[in-house]
Amino acid sequence: MESAIPQHLAASRTQPTRMKPGWQPPYPSFVARFAPSVARVVMAYFGVQYRSDGEPPAIVRTALADLAAACSNADGPGQADRATYVDEAGYRTIVTVAYWDDVARHERWSAAAGAMWLGDQHASGEAGFFLEVVRPSVARFETLFSNDRREGIAHLADALSGEVAEHAYWGGARDRVPLGQTDPLAPGEPPVVTGDGVRQVVRGQHNLCLIRSGQDWTGTEGDERRMYLDEVEPVLGAGMDFLRDEGRTIGCHANRYMRLIDENGDLMDKSFGMSWWRSLADLDRWAQDHATHKAIFGQAMKYLSTMGPAARLRLYHEVTVADAEEQYFEYLGCHPSTGMLRVLPAEVAG
Secondary structure (H helix, E strand, O other): OEOOHHHHHOOOOOOOOOOOOOOOOOOEEOOOOOOOOOOEEEEEEEEEEEEEOOOOOOHHHHHHHHHHHHHOOOOOOEEEEEEEEEEEOOOOEEEEEEEOOOOOHHHHHHHHHHHHHHHHHOOOOOOOEEEEEOEHHHHEEEEEOOOOOOOHHHOOEEEOOOEEOOOOOOOOOHHHHHHHHHHOOOOOOOEEEEEOOOOOEEEEEOEEEEEEEEEEEOOOOHHHHHHHHHHHHHHHHHHHHHHHHHHHHOOOEEEEEEEEOOOOEEEEEEEEEEEEEOOHHHHHHHHOHHHHHHHHHHHHHHHHHHHHHOOOOEEEEEEEEEOOHHHHEEOOOOOOOHHHHHOOOEEEOO
């Protein structure tokens, strides 16, 4: 059994661990192992939104094609996923999630790509465009996988670990974040939104928390597939809807529940929730105490106990606790409930 924290990031712990002495997890899980030379990664969410009652406008189709082309450039992301959902205001939203393990390469790439995505040519009123980026040090994020199939940032890792000890108990994510060994990861001052009503920028918040938590049912069939789609997924969807609609009451700034799509735009048998939280502590409390997550956890345990080792559902997540200087949020022509615009009413720039 390995520690989830790699040796080169291990420190003398001054913050209490949530793991009991001698803990033996009831099922195996694994984490992504990055080369010691990787100091920082980039997680960038390029979003476009438009009214969901029709085909995407030409401006959206062109922008997505331009972004896909840019992602194939030499300094483009090492991994890029595309996903879709209809948001709380009824807008179809398409999000490209791009990852780098080299900040300098991202900076070279983003100078042109950012202007392409958020340039004035997209301030047409036909669609809204946004960019949400975190560039955390490797001490500020953690991953967890139920199997050996990588997703998200783990595609850029050298390897997956062997079985790790820090999971299957409340607060495990905090124990897996390397900085959590010595830092309570308390939230800083609230974010601030500034702008002119069309183009808005959100100033980051110290120790803002981002989670991407996904499900892959590609390999399921028969009773297992039916049980996931008919019993587990509806409960998961209800929890995601709660975070989307009422999450601000418990510290969740914004939540998206998305389906991955392939290069042809067809839905894949993969989904993920992606949400911004005021703090890791708020995320912990929802996971441990709230009725919506208790229902998700209960259905998941029923599913796994029924399927046993034969279960082919694959689960993963990545949790980041970012410093304010590692965050960037910009929204062009987006409705006011988009992403981090939900944190505060906009202050109109002078």
